[in-house]
Amino acid sequence: MxxxxxxxxxxxxxxxxxxxxxxxxxxxxxxxxLRLEITESPRLFEAFMLGxxxxxxxxxxxxxxxxxxxxxxxxxxxxxxxAFGIEPSEQTIALRKIAYHGxxxxxxxxxxxxxxxxxxxxxxxxxxxxxxxxxxxKRALRLKRLGNDLCKLIVGRHIHPCAYLPKCMPKLPDPAAxxxxxxxCLDARRDLDAAVALFxxxxxxxFDRPTECLASWDPDExxxxxxxxxxxxxxxxxxxxxxxxKIREFVVPHSHAKHAETENGAYMVGALARFKINYDQLxxxxxxxxxxLGLTTDCTNPYAITVAxxxxxxxxxxxxxxxxxxxxxxxxxxxxxxxKPRAGRGVGITEAPRGLLIHDxxxxxxxxxxxxxxxxxxxxxxxxxxxxxxxxxPQIIERPDDEIRLLLEMLVRAYxxxxxxxxxxxxxxxxx
Amino acid sequence: xxxxxxxxxxxxxxxxxxxxxxxxxxxxxxxxxxSLPENVEVVVGHTGGLNLLFDMEGADWAIxxxxxxxGGRPGEICVFEAEDADLVKVSRVASLHHVSLADVLxxxxxxxxxxRVTVVGIQPGQLGFxxxxxxxxxxxxxxxxQAVVDLVAGAQEEPAAKRIEYSEDGTTR
Numbered sequence: 080m081x082x083x084x085x086x087x088x089x090x091x092x093x094x095x096x097x098x099x100x101x102x103x104x105x106x107x108x109x110x111x112x113l114r115l116e117i118t119e120s121p122r123l124f125e126a127f128m129l130g131x132x133x134x135x136x137x138x139x140x141x142x143x144x145x146x147x148x149x150x151x152x153x154x155x156x157x158x159x160x161x162a163f164g165i166e167p168s169e170q171t172i173a174l175r176k177i178a179y180h181g182x183x184x185x186x187x188x189x190x191x192x193x194x195x196x197x198x199x200x201x202x203x204x205x206x207x208x209x210x211x212x213x214x215x216x217k218r219a220l221r222l223k224r225l226g227n228d229l230c231k232l233i234v235g236r237h238i239h240p241c242a243y244l245p246k247c248m249p250k251l252p253d254p255a256a257x258x259x260x261x262x263x264c265l266d267a268r269r270d271l272d273a274a275v276a277l278f279x280x281x282x283x284x285x286f287d288r289p290t291e292c293l294a295s296w297d298p299d300e301x302x303x304x305x306x307x308x309x310x311x312x313x314x315x316x317x318x319x320x321x322x323x324x325k326i327r328e329f330v331v332p333h334s335h336a337k338h339a340e341t342e343n344g345a346y347m348v349g350a351l352a353r354f355k356i357n358y359d360q361l362x363x364x365x366x367x368x369x370x371x372l373g374l375t376t377d378c379t380n381p382y383a384i385t386v387a388x389x390x391x392x393x394x395x396x397x398x399x400x401x402x403x404x405x406x407x408x409x410x411x412x413x414x415x416x417x418x419k420p421r422a423g424r425g426v427g428i429t430e431a432p433r434g435l436l437i438h439d440x441x442x443x444x445x446x447x448x449x450x451x452x453x454x455x456x457x458x459x460x461x462x463x464x465x466x467x468x469x470x471x472x473p474q475i476i477e478r479p480d481d482e483i484r485l486l487l488e489m490l491v492r493a494y495x496x497x498x499x500x501x502x503x504x505x506x507x508x509x510x511x
Numbered sequence: 512x513x514x515x516x517x518x519x520x521x522x523x524x525x526x527x528x529x530x531x532x533x534x535x536x537x538x539x540x541x542x543x544x545x546s547l548p549e550n551v552e553v554v555v556g557h558t559g560g561l562n563l564l565f566d567m568e569g570a571d572w573a574i575x576x577x578x579x580x581x582g583g584r585p586g587e588i589c590v591f592e593a594e595d596a597d598l599v600k601v602s603r604v605a606s607l608h609h610v611s612l613a614d615v616l617x618x619x620x621x622x623x624x625x626x627r628v629t630v631v632g633i634q635p636g637q638l639g640f641x642x643x644x645x646x647x648x649x650x651x652x653x654x655x656x657q658a659v660v661d662l663v664a665g666a667q668e669e670p671a672a673k674r675i676e677y678s679e680d681g682t683t684r
Contacts, residue, residue, distance in 0.1 A: 189561075193561075205618075206614060206617065206618065209617070209618060209621040209622060210621070213621070213622065216618070216621075216622055217622050217624075220561075220564065220565075220618075220622060220624060223561070224564075224565045224568070227562060227565060228565075237562065
C-alpha cells in the first residue's frame, strides 16, 4: 500500500493487570517502532523486604499481587523452608494445595471469562455479556467464588492469606465447611463442562511462533505447587538454586519491568508452557478437555494460552477435590510450628497462574533478610511478547488499523500479564 | 421470613490510600465496634472489586457505605436505593483492580446475585493520595455510622426501609 503510515498507540491496554502501552509505527509496510512499554512505577518490594524478619517475609511478599497472592506466599514459604532446612508434613502440603489450586481456579476463570472472552465474543468487557450470555456470566461468578472460598477456608482470606506460614498451617479448616466446599467442587464440574463447550466454539487468531518454554517440574505431579527443577521445552533441567544459570534478567529503556532471556533468547512461561512441558502428568479429565479443545503439546500459538488455562482449571479442580477428600478422610492434627531460623540462602519456585515464580532469600543468623530476588512470570514473558509482536505485525500489516490494534491487544492479554506484579503495566500506541 | 432472621450485610468500601475514599472503610470499622443485632454482618470490603459481589450474595439486604459524588458538600450524606440511582459506570473494564462499584452493582442486579442494595453515600472532599480523611468528612463519620444504625433498626420493625436523606447537620429530611 503506497505511502501508508501506521501509527498505533494503545494507551493502557485494558483487561490486563497494571499499566502498559503498545506502540507501533510503520511506513509502507516497514516497521519503525514496535514495543510494549511498561509504564507502571516500580514497586521495590525486594528492597523493602531487606532487614525484615523471616516471619514477616511471606506477609509482605504476598502483597506483590492481589490476584496471585497465594502463589507469592507459596514461593515465599518454600524459600524460607529451603533456607532453614524445613520439610513440611503431608498434611500441611495437602492443605496448602487446596488454597493453591483454589487460587489457580479463580485466577484462570477471571482471565478466560472476564478478560479474554469479551474479545472472542466481540464486546468491550464482561458487562455487555450479562445481556447476551447471562448463564455464562453466572457460571463464571460461581466458579470465581468457589476459588475464593477455597482460599478463605484454608488461609483465612481469599487474598493476602493470614494463615499461610512456613512449616505448618496455623489454622485447621472446619470439617463441615470442607464437606460443603467438596460438594460445590463436584457441582463445579458441570460449570466447567459448560465453559469448555463455550471455548470450543471460539476461534483463535491464526499465528504461530516457536519459542522456548520454561515451567516448574516435579517428578510426582503436574508441575505447579513446587518446582523440584526448572524444565525447558527443549528438555534441559536446571536446579532451583541455580536458576540464574538459565535465566538472565535485563533492563530495557522502555519498560519499568525487567525483561528476561535464556541462552536461547526470549522464552514463554505460563499455562501453555506448563501444558507443553508437563502434559504427561496432567489429570486425565484435563487431557480429555485438551483434546476436545484441540490443544496439543506442539502448539506454538500464544493466543492458545487462554485455552491452556481452561484445561488447567479442570486439572486444578480435580486436584482440589483429591486433597479435600484426603483431608476429610482423617482427623487433622495441630502441628509443631516452632521454626529455628539460621543463616543461609533459600530458593522457592512455584507456578503462579501466569507462570514460573521465583523467590530467592538470604538470611542472617537472626533470621533477617539480607538479600531478596523475586522473578515474576510477567517479567519473563515481556521479552517473548515483543518477539511475538515482531513476528505477527509483518503478517497483518496490510489489515486495517483497528484490526492490527485488536490483534496486538489480544496477544498481550493472552499472556494474562500482571504488570502490577512485574513492576508492573500496559498501553498500545500504533503510528503508521 | 421474619424480620429478625433477615440477613443484613453492611459493606464498607473504598481505598484507604485515597483520602476520603476510605470513609466507607472507616464507618464499617466503627460499626464493627458497636453492638448490632445478630442478623447484621459488617464487612470491610476495601477495594474488593468483583469480590464485593460475593460479600453481598446470599444476604436479604445489603447496605453499602462508600464515598459517593452526588454533587453535595463534602461530608454530606445521602441514603438511596441503588436501583433508583443513575450510577455513573465505567463500562470499559480496564483491569480487575478497577471494576467500579457501579459495575459490580449492575452485575449483581442483572445476574440476581445481589439482594436489595441501599447505599449510604458520603460526599468526599478530597480523593488524592493520603491516609487521612478531610476535616469535613471526618466530622461526619459518626453521622454516617448513625445512618446505618437507623437503617438496621428500621429493618427490625418493618421490611422495607424508607428513603432517608441526611442534611449537613445530621438531621433527616
